[in-house]
Structure formats: structure tokens, C-alpha cells
Amino acid sequence: MFNVKKGSLWVTALLLSFSLTAAGCSSGNSDSSNASDSNAPANQNAGDNAGTGTNNAAAGNAAADNAGANNASTKALDPYEVVMVYPDAKQNDLGAVQSAMNDYLKKTYPDMNMTVKLNPIDWSAYADKLNLMMSSGEKFDLLWTANWMNFETQVNKGALLPLDELVDQYGPDIKSVEGDLLDGAKRNGKLFGIHVHQELGNPQGIALRKDLIDKYHIDLTPLQSGEFKDLEPILKTIKENEPSVTPAVGPAFPLGAYFGSGSMESIIGPVGLDQRDTNPDNEFKVVDMYETPRYMELAKLTHDWYKAGYINKDATTPGVDIWKKFQAKTAFAAIGTDLEIVKDMAIGQPSVMAGKSAQLGMDIIQVPMNIDRLHTSKLSATLQAVSQTSKDPARAMMLLDLFYKDQNLLTLFNYGVEGTHYALNNGQIDVPQGKTKDNVGFYHDNQWMLGNQMLNYTRLGEDPNKYKNYEQFNEMVKSQPSPLIGFVFDSEPVKNELIAVSKVQSTFDPGLQSGQLNPETDLPKMISKLKAAGLDKVLGEAQKQIDAWRTANGK
Numbered sequence: 327m328f329n330v331k332k333g334s335l336w337v338t339a340l341l342l343s344f345s346l347t348a349a350g351c352s353s354g355n356s357d358s359s360n361a362s363d364s365n366a367p368a369n370q371n372a373g374d375n376a377g378t379g380t381n382n383a384a385a386g387n388a389a390a391d392n393a394g395a396n397n398a399s400t401k402a403l404d405p406y407e408v409v410m411v412y413p414d415a416k417q418n419d420l421g422a423v424q425s426a427m428n429d430y431l432k433k434t435y436p437d438m439n440m441t442v443k444l445n446p447i448d449w450s451a452y453a454d455k456l457n458l459m460m461s462s463g464e465k466f467d468l469l470w471t472a473n474w475m476n477f478e479t480q481v482n483k484g485a486l487l488p489l490d491e492l493v494d495q496y497g498p499d500i501k502s503v504e505g506d507l508l509d510g511a512k513r514n515g516k517l518f519g520i521h522v523h524q525e526l527g528n529p530q531g532i533a534l535r536k537d538l539i540d541k542y543h544i545d546l547t548p549l550q551s552g553e554f555k556d557l558e559p560i561l562k563t564i565k566e567n568e569p570s571v572t573p574a575v576g577p578a579f580p581l582g583a584y585f586g587s588g589s590m591e592s593i594i595g596p597v598g599l600d601q602r603d604t605n606p607d608n609e610f611k612v613v614d615m616y617e618t619p620r621y622m623e624l625a626k627l628t629h630d631w632y633k634a635g636y637i638n639k640d641a642t643t644p645g646v647d648i649w650k651k652f653q654a655k656t657a658f659a660a661i662g663t664d665l666e667i668v669k670d671m672a673i674g675q676p677s678v679m680a681g682k683s684a685q686l687g688m689d690i691i692q693v694p695m696n697i698d699r700l701h702t703s704k705l706s707a708t709l710q711a712v713s714q715t716s717k718d719p720a721r722a723m724m725l726l727d728l729f730y731k732d733q734n735l736l737t738l739f740n741y742g743v744e745g746t747h748y749a750l751n752n753g754q755i756d757v758p759q760g761k762t763k764d765n766v767g768f769y770h771d772n773q774w775m776l777g778n779q780m781l782n783y784t785r786l787g788e789d790p791n792k793y794k795n796y797e798q799f800n801e802m803v804k805s806q807p808s809p810l811i812g813f814v815f816d817s818e819p820v821k822n823e824l825i826a827v828s829k830v831q832s833t834f835d836p837g838l839q840s841g842q843l844n845p846e847t848d849l850p851k852m853i854s855k856l857k858a859a860g861l862d863k864v865l866g867e868a869q870k871q872i873d874a875w876r877t878a879n880g881k
Contacts, residue, residue, distance in 0.1 A: 510705020527698025550674030632841025729777025823860030
């Protein structure tokens with residue numbers, strides 16, 4: 327899955343949402359007849375004829391229930407092209423893949439009578455281009471979106487269609503696979519996005535070079551505590567014996583994802599619930615993470631490591647590539663990084679980091695120090711939605727439903743044409759002989775962006791049981807739900823304060839997270855500036871919204 331970094335992405339999402347608000351979104355008024363009857367497949371030759379629309383709705387149900395089978399009792403659907411919009415790098419053979427998908431749809435699901443048009447947009451331009459398409463009323467159907475890529479603003483501006491009835495009628499496989507997980511994309515009681523079926527969280531922890539673990543006979547069992555402080559003797563060993571190696575590299579360290587996921591139930595920015603507060607009366611008490619005892623504890627530890635020379639001095643440099651340091655053999659451990667999901671994951675349990683080892687050409691051992699709980703934010707972190715400008719939302723939902731059951735169609739989208747863009751090597755995806763990922767014509771890592779990821783093949787070098795491991799991991803995550811499952815914060819009442827707060831954070835966070843600032847002197851300064859920026863108003867608004875949500879939902 328696409329590994330979304332926590333902590334700072336809410337700022338990006340907030341700023342992007344402001345740009346979308348300023349530009350404005352089409353509410354679909356010019357296509358109100360389609361929006362009002364969004365569950366009926368449109369007849370391209372019938373305009374707004376109500377009778378034809380009703381007949382086509384019946385045909386749409388038959389197509390969804392009997393895809394690929396002839397049904398003489400229903401009227402045939404008119405041809406329709408479903409336009410899919412999503413971020414991706416340029417693929418030279420995109421046209422060939424699109425043609426292959428359309429040939430497959432025609433052969434396998436003739437009653438659906440639809441084709442697909444792939445419309446990828448470069449990542450750097452995706453947010454702005456999609457905003458322009460929405461505001462101009464351009465016709466397209468399926469789009470990839472996320473809670474960190476303007477989903478909330480798209481919902482609020484009417485750019486996305488509600489999907490509840492569409493899923494009920496045309497998404498049986500979506501409902502079968504996702505079940506209650508769909509609720510994470512509900513806003514004001516209506517469903518606006520379809521969650522991609524994938525891992526439901528991440529483990530965070532430490533990645534270490536196996537050669538140095540073996541060389542110094544390092545015992546990793548103390549890490550079963552799940553506490554980063556117990557790593558310190560190991561870092562000391564490397565510091566004293568390997569002068570050319572930095573013991574711990576990152577930019578994350580204990581204050582990154584490890585703190586954010588293991589100590590806080592994040593609401594927005596530094597505001598959330600303190601997971602480590604054992605007082606049951608405080609389960610829903612909103613706090614500032616910088617004022618929690620745990621934050622100070624880990625900030626002191628990070629500062630001590632920095633003074634001891636355990637941490638790379640360039641940790642705050644934008645774009646620093648920690649894995650290149652591993653390849654150059656100038657680093658021993660990556661701290662606070664997201665880890666690969668393996669079978670029977672447990673805190674402090676070492677395992678081979680197979681994907682990263684293959685990528686780097688050296689054996690890497692990973693040790694989980696925290697495993698995510700189930701958060702509402704994860705359930706809207708990667709979604710497929712239907713544009714308000716779609717001329718046939720039902721057909722769009724029919725296509726989307728196929729990606730939750732049809733491995734062949736999903737494989738075409740993810741890996742291209744067999745024999746041309748990939749070859750199966752012992753049941754895993756490999757590039758054809760004589761080709762590389764750079765010249766094969768179609769190669770991307772968008773598997774996390776669409777449909778049921780558990781249907782995917784694995785790439786050569788990955789754990790062949792990767793997706794079985796995901797399913798096992800998901801059961802673990804679902805067994806630890808956040809108390810805020812279903813709650814979504816409305817940032818509009820405090821948007822100005824959030825901007826001011828983010829500016830203060832951007833001044834202090836890099837120094838605190840890298841250990842360069844002394845938390846005993848600098849953290850109080852930061853808290854004072856946050857309060858001056860309006861943090862208390864954000865805290866109050868969050869508490870107000872949570873209290874109202876609890877009352878409405880009987881929490």
C-alpha cells in the first residue's frame with residue numbers, strides 16, 4: 327500500500343482543500359437529471375427521457391447480476407465509456423493496456439456494454455488538475471481520492487456523488503469484501519467513497535542491518551518491551567565499534583510514526599486523545615500531544631541520542647534518503663519507519679524485511695515496536711469515488727465492482743499485458759526476459775489504489791504470502807479499534823487557527839524530532855506559541871464535536 331506518513335499530511339490536506347475551495351467545484355447542476363436518478367444507467371441516445379431511464383435501470387440490474395450472460399427479457403444497455411482518473415507516472419504502453427482491458431470487458435461482460443478510458447495524471451499535478459476538471463464540469467466517472475488528497479472538500483463542495491444506493495444495486499462484491507469498512511467514507515450519513523481493500527494499518531519500528539547484528543552477536547530480545555529506550559545499548563555498541571557507521575538514521579525517530587500511532591488517537595494536527603492515559607474518565611478527553619508525558623519522555627530520549635552521536639546530523643535535510651545510507655554501509659538502523667507486514671507479527675519479534683532486502687541487495691531485519699489500531703482515517707486514506715459529472719454512475723459502479731472480484735481485470739490494470747509487460751515466474755510477477763522496469767513500457771506500483779488488493783499477484787522478491795499476511799494482520803488491527811471509529815473532525819470552524827498552528831509546528835518539529843532541540847527548554851516555548859496561535863480554540867472545537875458525536879451515537 328501507499329505508505330502515507332502521519333503527522334504532517336493533515337497540513338498538506340488542509341492547504342489543498344483551501345485551494346479547491348477557492349477555485350470552487352461543480353455541484354453538477356447542469357446534469358441535475360442524471361444526479362437525481364444517479365442509480366439508473368444513462369441511455370446516451372435517449373437524453374432525459376424518463377421512461378428510457380427506467381428501462382435502463384432494470385437492464386443495469388440485470389447486467390450487474392448476470393454479467394457475461396444473455397438476458398432477452400431486459401433491454402440492452404447502450405454503449406458507455408467509463409473514464410477512470412487517478413495519479414500515475416507516464417506509461418508508454420497505456421494505450422495497449424487500455425485496449426486489452428476493453429477486449430476483456432467485451433468478451434467477459436458483454437451485457438454491461440462498456441469500455442474503459444484510462445486517464446492518469448502525474449502525481450505532481452493531480453490535485454490541481456482534478457480540481458480544474460471538477461470545477462469546469464468535465465465529464466469523467468471514477469476517480470481516486472483520499473482524506474489527505476481533498477476528499478473532505480470534494481464532498482463538501484458537491485463534487486462527488488453519494489454512493490449508498492449505487493453500491494446496494496450494483497456493488498455486491500464490494501459489499502461482500504468490505505462490509506462495515508465502507509462506513510469509514512461516510513460523511514453526514516452518506517457514503518461518498520469506496521475503500522480499497524488492503525492492509526488496515528502499519529507496523530512501525532526498527533530496520534537493522536543483519537550483517538552487523540551477526541558480527542556483534544547482538545541480542546534483540548530486550549526490544550520485546552516495545553520501548554525504544556531498550557535500543558540504546560545496541561546503538562552504543564555500533565557507535566563504539568563502527569566509527570564510519572551512524573547507529574540510527576531517519577528523519578522520524580521515536581517522535582515520528584511510533585509516537586503518533588502508539589500514544590495518540592489523532593484528531594487533527596497535534597490534537598487528539600492520549601492513549602496512555604489509563605483514567606477511564608479521560609477516554610474521550612481531547613489533549614495537545616506536546617503536553618503529554620509520553621511526548622516529553624520520547625523527546626528527551628531523542629535529544630540524548632543526538633548528543634551521544636547516535637543520530638544522523640542531516641535528519642532535518644529535505645529529501646534525505648536513509649536507504650542510500652544503508653547501501654553505502656554508513657547506517658545501521660532506520661528508526662520509526664513503517665515496516666513490512668509479515669506472518670504472525672508481534673511487538674519485538676524480529677523477521678526478515680524481504681522487500682527492502684531485495685531492493686537494497688543486503689539483508690535487513692525488522693523489529694515492530696508498535697502496531698496501528700483501526701482508525702477512521704485509515705478507512706478513507708485511499709478511495710475510489712464517482713464524479714458528480716458522470717453520465718452513467720451505475721455503469722461506473724458496475725465497473726468498480728468488477729475490480730473486487732475479477733483478478734484478470736485487476737491484473738491488467740496493475741501489471742499490463744502478460745508476455746508484453748510482465749511474465750509469471752513461479753506464480754509471481756516478473757518483467758519479461760530482456761526487459762527492465764524502465765523499458766518494459768508499463769510498470770507502476772498502483773496496486774494499493776483500486777479494488778481488492780488481496781486478489782493481486784506478488785512481485786518477484788516479495789513474500790509470496792504477502793496478501794495472506796495482510797488478511798491476518800487486518801484481523802489483529804480490527805481487534806483494537808480506536809474509540810473514535812466513525813468520527814470525522816470538521817476543520818472549517820478553526821481553519822485559520824489550524825494554519826497558524828501548523829506554522830508553529832513547522833518551526834519546532836524538525837528540531838524536536840531529530841533531537842537537535844532540547845525539549846526541556848524548547849518544548850515550553852513551542853507550547854506557548856501554539857496557544858498564542860489559537861490551539862486552545864482548536865482543542866475546544868474538537869472536544870465539542872466529539873461530545874456531540876458521542877451523544878448522537880450513544881458512545
